[in-house]
Amino acid sequence: MSATRARRALVALGICPALLGCGRGAPPPPSRAEAASPAGPGAAQPEAAPSPASRVERDGVSIAFTLRALEGDAPRVGAAPAAGAAAAPAFTDAVAEFTLRDATTGAPVRGLSPLGWMSRRGAGGAAGPSGGGPAGALDAAPDEAGCRAKIKTFMAGLLSVRPEVDMNAYFLWTLNRDSTLSVINPQVALGRTKLRSVVSLAGPGVSLALHPDRDRLYVTLRGGRGLAVVDTRRALVKANVPVGEEPTGVAVAPDGRTVWVGNDGDGTVSVVDARSTDVLRTLRVGPGHHEIAFADGGRAAWITSQRGEAVAVVDVATLEPLGEVAVGEGAVSIAASDEAGVVYVANAERAEVTILDPARRTVAGRVPLKPGLGAVRFDPRGRFAFALNPAANEVSLLDASTGAVAHTLSGFAAPDAVTFTDAFAYVRNRGAARVSLIDRAGLGGPAVPPVVHVAVGQEAPARARPEPPGQGGLVAAIAPMPEGNGAVVASPADRALYFYVEGMMAPIGTFSNYGREPTAVLVEDRSLKEVRPGVYATTVRLGAEGLHDVALLLDRPRAAVCLEATVAPARCPAGAPYAGEDGCGGGPAPDVALEPLFEPDLRLEAGAPATLRFRTTAKAGAPAIDAKEMEIMIVRFPAGYRWSGAPRPEGDGVFSVAFTPPEPGEYRVLAAAPRRGVTLGAVPFVPLRVRPRRAGAPDGGAR
Numbered sequence: 001m002s003a004t005r006a007r008r009a010l011v012a013l014g015i016c017p018a019l020l021g022c023g024r025g026a027p028p029p030p031s032r033a034e035a036a037s038p039a040g041p042g043a044a045q046p047e048a049a050p051s052p053a054s055r056v057e058r059d060g061v062s063i064a065f066t067l068r069a070l071e072g073d074a075p076r077v078g079a080a081p082a083a084g085a086a087a088a089p090a091f092t093d094a095v096a097e098f099t100l101r102d103a104t105t106g107a108p109v110r111g112l113s114p115l116g117w118m119s120r121r122g123a124g125g126a127a128g129p130s131g132g133g134p135a136g137a138l139d140a141a142p143d144e145a146g147c148r149a150k151i152k153t154f155m156a157g158l159l160s161v162r163p164e165v166d167m168n169a170y171f172l173w174t175l176n177r178d179s180t181l182s183v184i185n186p187q188v189a190l191g192r193t194k195l196r197s198v199v200s201l202a203g204p205g206v207s208l209a210l211h212p213d214r215d216r217l218y219v220t221l222r223g224g225r226g227l228a229v230v231d232t233r234r235a236l237v238k239a240n241v242p243v244g245e246e247p248t249g250v251a252v253a254p255d256g257r258t259v260w261v262g263n264d265g266d267g268t269v270s271v272v273d274a275r276s277t278d279v280l281r282t283l284r285v286g287p288g289h290h291e292i293a294f295a296d297g298g299r300a301a302w303i304t305s306q307r308g309e310a311v312a313v314v315d316v317a318t319l320e321p322l323g324e325v326a327v328g329e330g331a332v333s334i335a336a337s338d339e340a341g342v343v344y345v346a347n348a349e350r351a352e353v354t355i356l357d358p359a360r361r362t363v364a365g366r367v368p369l370k371p372g373l374g375a376v377r378f379d380p381r382g383r384f385a386f387a388l389n390p391a392a393n394e395v396s397l398l399d400a401s402t403g404a405v406a407h408t409l410s411g412f413a414a415p416d417a418v419t420f421t422d423a424f425a426y427v428r429n430r431g432a433a434r435v436s437l438i439d440r441a442g443l444g445g446p447a448v449p450p451v452v453h454v455a456v457g458q459e460a461p462a463r464a465r466p467e468p469p470g471q472g473g474l475v476a477a478i479a480p481m482p483e484g485n486g487a488v489v490a491s492p493a494d495r496a497l498y499f500y501v502e503g504m505m506a507p508i509g510t511f512s513n514y515g516r517e518p519t520a521v522l523v524e525d526r527s528l529k530e531v532r533p534g535v536y537a538t539t540v541r542l543g544a545e546g547l548h549d550v551a552l553l554l555d556r557p558r559a560a561v562c563l564e565a566t567v568a569p570a571r572c573p574a575g576a577p578y579a580g581e582d583g584c585g586g587g588p589a590p591d592v593a594l595e596p597l598f599e600p601d602l603r604l605e606a607g608a609p610a611t612l613r614f615r616t617t618a619k620a621g622a623p624a625i626d627a628k629e630m631e632i633m634i635v636r637f638p639a640g641y642r643w644s645g646a647p648r649p650e651g652d653g654v655f656s657v658a659f660t661p662p663e664p665g666e667y668r669v670l671a672a673a674p675r676r677g678v679t680l681g682a683v684p685f686v687p688l689r690v691r692p693r694r695a696g697a698p699d700g701g702a703r
Contacts, residue, residue, distance in 0.1 A: 054550065054563035057103050064099045065550050065563045070539060090545040090570040091674050093215070093233065096167055097537040098528065098552060108534020115553040116528055117154045118165035118565065120546050142549060147562035151551050163551075164543040169526040170482050171196060172497060172511065173217060173232075174490060174518035175205045177465065181219070182518070183235050184511055186488075186499065195514055197235035197633075197644045201228050206248045207476070207520065211274060212256045214524055215539070218272075220247040220261060227261055227270075229277050232524055233541050234631055234674065236646050239277045243270035249290055253316050254298030262290030262303070269303055271319055281319045285312040295336035295343055295358045302343050302358070304331035311345060313361055323361050327354045333375045339382030340400035346376040346387055353387055355403055365403045369396055377418050379425060384443045386425060390414040395427060397443060407448050412436055414462065417477050422484040423502060428477050433457045435478065435489055435500070454500060456507055459493030464517055477518075482525040490518040497521060514641070515662070545569045593617045594671045596686045597654065604690045606664045613656045614647075614686070616671070624653060631672045632657050634688075636665050661690040 053064040067088040088094035098116065100109040122139050142150055154163050172184040181199040203225035209218050216238075217230040227241040227250065244263025251260045252274065259272040267287045271280045286308025293302045300322065303312045310324040311331065330349025336342075342364065343356040353376060355365040372391020379386065384406065385398040395415055399406040413431035420426070425438040435456045442449035461477065477490045486501040488511075495517055499509035528536040550563040597613040604610050616625050626649075633644040634657070641662055647655035661667060667688040672678055 053099075054565060056561050056563055058559050058561050059557040060103050061109055061554075061557065061559075062101045062103045062106075063552065063561060063563070065552075065565060066097050066099075067094050067542075067565050067567070068097070070094050087566070087568040088542055089568045090542055092542055092570070094540055094542050095537055096165070096528075096540045097535060100534050100536070108532075110530065110533055111556075112530070112536065113555050114528050114536055115151075115155075116167035117151070117163040117551045118167070118540070118548045119150065119154075119163045119551070120544060120548050141564060142562050144560070147549075147551055148560045150549065150562070151553050151560050154551070164548065165540045167526070167528050167538050167540060171232075171524045171526070172479070172488055173208070173210075173522050173524055174497065174513055174516070175208050175219065175520040176513070176516040176518055177204065177492070178516055179204050180516060181205070181208075181217075181230065181235075182513055182516060184497070184513070186509075186511060194511055195642050197642060199230055199235050199237060200643075200645045201225075201237065202240050205519075207250055208522065209250045209252050209259070210522055210524060211252055212254075213539070214526065216274070217524075218250050218252065218259050218261075220250045222246070227259070227272060235644055236631060238628075241272055241277050241279065243272070243279065244268040244282065249292060251292040251294070253301070254294055255316070258316065258319075260292050260301060260303075262292060264289045267305065267308075269314075283312070283314060283319070283321070286310065289332070291332070291334045293334045293336040293343065295338060297338060300358065302334055302336060302356075304334045304345060306331055311343075311356065313358075325356055325361050325363060327356075327363065332373065333377075335376050335378045335385060337378045337382035337385070337400055340378075342400050344376050344378070344385050344387075344398070344400075346373045348373045353385070353398060367398060367403065367405060369405070370394065374416055375418065377420075379440060379443070380420050386418050386427075386438075388415045388418060388427070390416050390430065393431075395438070397449070406443070409438065409448065409451055411451065411453070413460070419476070419478045419480055419487065421480045421487060421502070426478045426480075426487050426489075428461065428489070430461045433460050433491075433493075435487075437502075454504075454506065456489050456498045456500065457491040457494045457496065459491070461492055464492035476520040476522060479521045479523045482523060482527055488521055488523065490521040492517040492519055542567050594686070596669075602688065604659075604661055604688060605693045606661050606690050607693045609658060609660045611656050611658050612669065612688075613650070613654060614669075614671075615653050616655060617653065618676070622676075625673060625676070627655060629673045629676065630655065631674070633670045633672070634659055634667055635670070636661075636663070636667050641667075661688075664690050664692045666690075 053066045055064045069088045070093045098114060101107060102109060169187065172186060174182040176182060179201045182195065183197040184194050185196045186194060201219060201221060203221040203223040206220040206222055215232055217232050219228040219230060221228055225240060226243050227247060228237050229239045229241060231238045243261045245265025246263060247261045248264050249262035257274055259274050261270045261272065263270060267284060269283045269285050269290060273280050285303045286305025288305050288307030291304045295302055299316055301314045301316050307329060309329055310326045312324050313322040315322055327345050328347060328350050330347045331345050332348045333346040335344050343358050345354040345356065347354060351369055351371040351373065353367040353369060354363060357364040369387060370389055370392040372389050374388045374390050376385055376387045383400050385400060387396040387398060393410065393412045393414065395409045395412060396405050397407040412427065413429040415427045416430045417428040418425055423440060425440060427436040427438065429436060433456060434453050437452045437454060439450045479488050481487060489498045489500060491498060495513050495515055497511040497513060497518060498507040500507045526538055528538050531537045545567045548565050548567060550565050552561050595615045597615060618625050627647050630647055631644060632647050635642045647657050650656055667690055669686040669688060
């Protein structure tokens with residue numbers, strides 16, 4: 001394992017690298033109180049000018065940092081900033097960007113894996129920790145030792161000391177059997193809860209897909225519930241889009257403009273606008289289960305129909321059908337390789353893989369295999385296809401350069417899913433508590449590639465409740481980690497996730513899913529990436545306005561540096577007084593008040609459902625608050641259970657949330673309205689007391 005990858009693996013488990021001289025037992029420095037905004041009601045606010053770059057030179061490297069607003073049609077991460085880009089206002093998404101160049105030649109410094117954080121500059125003065133300065137004055141910028149201490153504290157992963165912005169974050173999203181999504185932060189220190197949020201869905205989820213911008217997650221729902229669109233930044237369902245009957249498979253087009261949903265109940269595919277969530281077109285493609293693959297650089301969608309005779313081809317830009325290719329009934333999976341210029345279709349009934357020529361839209365060949373075929377996937381280089389056969393306990397490796405089977409691997413236990421890292425193919429064994437790693441370096445040689453079986457968990461996935469008919473091939477039970485040298489494996493039977501790093505004989509960590517059965521897992525990577533030569537960027541969610549320290553940890557050269565950035569005042573929302581102007585959300589007074597509509601000494605019972613009602617009141621002159629603007633979080637204090645979601649409107653400013661406390665203890669209800677500048681914690685929390693369940697108490701009884 002490389003030094004960089006090892007360092008990131010340690011960060012994932014809350015362990016601090018030796019560069020910073022910190023240990024797990026080292027106590028963090030005390031946190032500082034945030035400085036209150038000096039602007040009072042009616043005070044003039046600073047004009048929102050482009051955020052200037054903060055620069056520093058260290059060990060021959062020139063480092064610059066900028067923030068730019070990310071709103072509407074603004075350039076996403078990776079695009080060069082437009083001239084006169086607006087400053088990033090508080091409580092909005094922004095692009096955080098580091099530019100690293102050789103201080104002498106100006107050449108870009110490439111191939112780094114930097115880590116970055118932002119923390120709001122605290123107030124010193126007589127009441128502050130530094131003392132000696134005027135009361136209310138901001139603390140001085142940290143020196144080199146203070147910068148290293150700040151980074152050390154952040155890397156300890158403690159919930160009590162967190163930066164306002166973490167540019168190294170990645171989250172694990174699990175699709176659960178109980179109509180929820182779990183959001184797990186693997187970078188929180190060991191011994192603390194890693195559950196960041198639980199998203200309630202309108203029905204049981206079938207499959208999910210993450211948008212390339214990583215800000216939206218799409219989940220197909222059973223029971224006629226359509227397609228859920230989840231805001232990954234807020235961990236809330238933004239919309240439930242009505243599509244066809246029995247939606248199952250979902251795929252996002254490579255250009256990120258459209259989302260394709262296979263409706264198994266009515267033989268159609270719904271094409272949804274990724275931004276507006278409007279259904280752009282409903283395509284009739286054939287009966288049965290549908291799988292979708294994109295070819296020709298993402299310009300053509302290839303769609304199978306399990307009970308149909310042909311594969312449909314659709315133009316992604318115009319949504320017009322381009323034709324059909326007859327493959328016979330029984331297609332269960334499809335994969336495309338632009339590198340090889342082929343499309344492969346696994347046909348379970350005909351026991352073969354059909355090779356299609358996407359340019360001519362014809363059948364180019366057929367590869368006979370054993371009955372019982374399942375998923376087929378190409379490796380990232382696009383030459384070798386992995387055809388899984390759960391019935392025969394085999395994996396066939398097909399070489400696209402010859403159109404024939406290169407190797408047949410045995411010794412599996414109902415292999416049903418495969419994913420890839422830089423060095424290995426990971427195969428899930430549904431019939432055993434293990435994952436099989438196939439060395440990709442040996443795929444092109446004459447010898448059979450080595451296979452290593454790694455024990456993962458206690459129970460085989462098959463010991464969990466069976467998947468609904470026809471949906472076993474939709475699982476994404478293994479997700480590669482951002483470092484490229486390991487994976488997270490979902491175990492529905494164990495109700496847990498296992499973190500495996502290549503080179504080890506067993507997983508190095510376990511993440512609880514808090515009693516829920518994960519059927520699928522994916523990684524939402526929010527860490528810094530090299531988007532242009534020498535430019536490392538990511539999308540971040542900003543907090544309060546003010547001056548922030550920006551800490552950066554480099555791997556080459558090994559250095560810790562601190563810069564500065566200013567977050568502009570929040571902008572007034574559309575429809576509010578002074579709409580579009582700056583200054584909303586500032587000051588110590590929140591814009592929204594929360595009034596609980598239940599007795600303050602209300603005592604709930606563990607395991608008993610309850611409905612909590614409350615009234616929200618916006619400040620004078622502001623429009624009434626909408627449920628879509630709100631986020632409610634219920635947490636068990638001091639650590640443990642956490643739930644978040646949008647409330648249900650009941651009219652006249654009254655909202656409600658359904659809540660079933662899992663265990664006795666003290667809970668807290670927090671409310672936020674980010675677009676009004678009200679973050680979690682700005683409004684006083686409402687305490688709840690939960691006592692043990694009385695013996696023989698009936699279920700139900702909403703309050």
